[in-house]
Amino acid sequence: MAIIINENTNVVVQGITGNQGKFHTRQMLAYGTKIVGGTSPGKGGQEVEGVPVFDNVYAAMEQVRVDASVLFIPAPFAKDAAFEAITAGIKVLVIVTEHIPVHDEMDIIDLASRKGTTVVGPNTFGIVSSGKCKIGIPPNQFFVPGSIGVVARSGTLTYEIVGNLTANGFGQTTVVGLGGDRVVGLSFVDVLEKFEKDPETQAVVLVGEIGGNAEEEASLFIKKMTKPVVAYIAGKSAPPGKRMGHAGAIIERGKGTFNAKVEALTAAGASVATLPFEVPELLREKLK
Amino acid sequence: MAIIINENTNVVVQGITGNQGKFHTRQMLAYGTKIVGGTSPGKGGQEVEGVPVFDNVYAAMEQVRVDASVLFIPAPFAKDAAFEAITAGIKVLVIVTEHIPVHDEMDIIDLASRKGTTVVGPNTFGIVSSGKCKIGIPPNQFFVPGSIGVVARSGTLTYEIVGNLTANGFGQTTVVGLGGDRVVGLSFVDVLEKFEKDPETQAVVLVGEIGGNAEEEASLFIKKMTKPVVAYIAGKSAPPGKRMGHAGAIIERGKGTFNAKVEALTAAGASVATLPFEVPELLREKLK
């Protein structure tokens, strides 16, 4: 078992002929991901890293079953590419691209929710079903099979933490990057629900950040979970982010600070690490 | 049993303070319909025919359970009113209004399909669950309980046929007016499926018209039905309607004529009446 993706997930790479697309196709293939095709308008019929290139996702799906797509498409064109994937019937869409306009992100997620597509990202490192399937850009060597579920807002910080987990003998079931933008497809709760149900996942690591109220919402669900949760919240010493006028204050009502998040998580029964490298130790305690 | 609505359906009348709204509220109440409220912006707190008036559907739903809404709203404002009902969570929406711009009709039906709302109409006489609930504008006296399901595109012609049915001892389970416009919420097939499943319905009367290919599509389903179907297609001697350029021809490809419809229905096993008043006789034969 694994959540969202598994060893049978057939993946298409949108934008496979670009530099990033090529590089990460090679990396994903090396990890064992089943990449059944790539797309690049007007380049149908070519091959990249031995993978057939199609003109678009529709053309790929005429030839082969496709379960998931990953976008290596520049921000101005990402919405169009995402719409193509969603309307073509892709069920898991991983959007690595950063700096997508937030209105485009809302449009993508609105359409995806109507068509039943799960969106990982935008601005995510992707999702890894350890040892089975990697869709996205994290370095291969740190993601090894095990029993820890990881869900994170940020990218490299997660590699750091996953690297520490692996070094300490904690492999992972699935590692999910929600994405660093304000509007992303999955929430902590969406993923925690799946980990709670996944028989292979024994404990969950949550990597959060200051700002927003995603961690506070997650706390409400963590309270009801049977599995132990260890969290790290980045930004204790970070400068305050920009505030969205009074409207931001009215929405947040005091949530979003480092302290508010740590308090909420602690009250919900999660262990909260002060620094990233403390996570494995707290996990060990929780699992005793 | 009945389809779409029944004796427990709580109905709100949108536009209850207008002339048509008032008149048909009185008629519906006389039929036994459970009208739990009406709406008219700025007139919340008033009463019409003993029915409380609310400012909008949201306000009504704060006070009482509402299952269905019927619109007596002028065409230019109908889309807005329909959107209000759909987003407020109404599950059955009957749109009597005629001359609604067709782009507005597409928008209404698109939103309804996303929110799981069944739209009867636009440009419909409504729907009658005989003896239980009438939502719309048909005259009360002709709709009596029985075992015939009726589904129709046109309005008064259906009263004519239902009147004949009733006069000949055939009461109805449910009478559904799809609506006379090119874009309406329900298709013949949608309703035939429900009648086929409804244990109280023994036979179905289908009232069609020339133009479009709704009757041809219905024929495909009728072929699979266990219950007998009698049809009447209006327009044998009607002038040809306007054609939509080559595009219309490409879509229709020869469908839409009187003969095409009669042939399709006959081949599917339905009896087709030449004139409206022949329907009861054909029904009697079918039910022998």
Next chain:
Amino acid sequence: MKLFEYMGKEIFASYGINVPRGKMVETPEDASTVAKEINGTVVVKSQILAGKRGKGGGIKFADTPEEAARVAGEILSMTVQGHKVEKVLVEEKIKIDQELYLAITIDGAAKKPVIIASSQGGMDIEEVDDEFIAKQHVDVSVGVYPYLGREICRRIGLTGPVSKEFNRLLGLLYKIFREKDAELVEINPLVISGDTLIAADSKMTIDDDALFRQKGMPYVEDRTSIEKKAHDLGLAFVELGGNIAVMANGAGMSMGSLDTLVHYGGKPANFLDAGGGTGIEGTTKAIELLLETNPKVIFINIFGGITRCDDVANALVTVKKNKEIPVPVVIRLVGTNEEEGVKIIQENGMEAYKVMQEAAAKAVEIANAG
């Protein structure tokens, strides 16, 4: 409401779709002037609300301004496909590398707009095999994005710079379709001319029900004077040439009435759907309209729903009071407020039928007897 070709092209051009240089004129002199401005071979196209103008002689080429004046004069004196020509469009002749077909219309069964495209445009598009035609439905809440245009190009085999231009044009055409409340926008042929695409023809139909919000849209009259009068009254009316004037409420009921009259050997003079809830005044005007067809008998067939029988009866009485009705009226009246309606009819010395076929038979009897 159908638009003339030149109107559709004006709309296209205002949205950034390429059309041939040219101008609509109503006289041979103006045709010559336009041809001079264009300074090359021109095509003179009759402006009528029907297709197949070429086959009817309504489209001609001219190499000089003088010739343009001459052929314009010819065409302006023609009747093409039953339409008297009153305007011609004088345009530059364009280089044609390939003719595509592109239209957006409404698919009633799907309840959505549908894009129809083909690489084999031109006069015989209706005969083109389905495999060369791409149909693509559009979700109105999504709209048309480049990915959709790319998919259509892939399916009709359009590649290279022209496919990018096609995609741009498709987005604009959908914008026109939505913003102008069109039931149809059609370009046939859509001409590939070098790397550009030119809309060599236009066919647009605007939703009559949306004209109230289409400010600035030219009004195009496509009705006989009596049909126009009916339309202004909010009635659906078509002349049929027989001698039984017919009024019923509802399109289906009106068709059913015609079917029944024809069945009994009658000849309907018209189709008139008085609609629902027209009220006394509207109904009065509808009856007055029927008299203008000089029928032998008037057949009124009302099954009241939103229409109330007493309103219809009062309308009939009003017309009778204002002027003598010179022909017999056979009226059938059931439904909402039936009792009140029948009472009014009887009080005014007429008879009201309850059964449609009896009334229809009576009307036919009177018409065929006279």
Next chain:
Amino acid sequence: MKLFEYMGKEIFASYGINVPRGKMVETPEDASTVAKEINGTVVVKSQILAGKRGKGGGIKFADTPEEAARVAGEILSMTVQGHKVEKVLVEEKIKIDQELYLAITIDGAAKKPVIIASSQGGMDIEEVDDEFIAKQHVDVSVGVYPYLGREICRRIGLTGPVSKEFNRLLGLLYKIFREKDAELVEINPLVISGDTLIAADSKMTIDDDALFRQKGMPYVEDRTSIEKKAHDLGLAFVELGGNIAVMANGAGMSMGSLDTLVHYGGKPANFLDAGGGTGIEGTTKAIELLLETNPKVIFINIFGGITRCDDVANALVTVKKNKEIPVPVVIRLVGTNEEEGVKIIQENGMEAYKVMQEAAAKAVEIANAG
């Protein structure tokens, strides 16, 4: 990108939202001219990218053009909420019957726009009880229709002609929000003045990531010169004032780096998220930027994903080749192409750490020793 009040009001006015008559000026003389044109009491408002200007003395009234010039002069020499005032808006004083609040922003949790409205607008809106605030999410594929405005009016108790005007304005504000790629449009107060509504203030934030398609949008600089330089390089950079220059890839990693440095007793000079896949050139410029903060040590913390360790190593070598790096560099390098990167670092006589906390501790040690 935040817009100045006067810019937001110009956008409002161009969409048909009422704003007070007035003009932005940069000198007392021009303030006097505008006051003369307005011919009545005016309000002179400092134009800075921060709120609570009134409490800081940045908003003043003037009854005559001379007084307008004087107070404009005063305000133009002020620093309000830490911002030097360089522009003032001179506007007519409007009659205030009631102050409403209206904003549209993005609710990240709901993934949708949210409309926030209150009948109790004004300076203390943040303290207003939730029961007086209506929040309404918007489906982007549906948009804002009058029914939604009516529902909001009902919830904030707005009735009569003003509610119709509110509804019209809400539709326009949503149009602005979408068409201008706004993250926030806020009117506080939205003033009821008789039967009209006037936007007495404006607050707008435009999505930086959408500026590429916001042609004609004025560019507003709200960064220090070094932050601006970073932004032009596509880097997220904030000055923090300490002595350890920090570069990491990813916002979370950058924050985690700061947290760790602070934990060990260090003082970060900056926050610098070098982002993903910046490449050699971008990374080179990022390192050069760090040197501009005159740190005692540079701490580079890379966990390569889309960023490749060899690119970072090559960038560091490039900078070293071009100019002497005057302070020690502590570099931590793991992830994509780690081996190649570490090799390059070592070949150039430096050391690469594998463990973040060891590297952080070393950087702090150097900084605090110096």
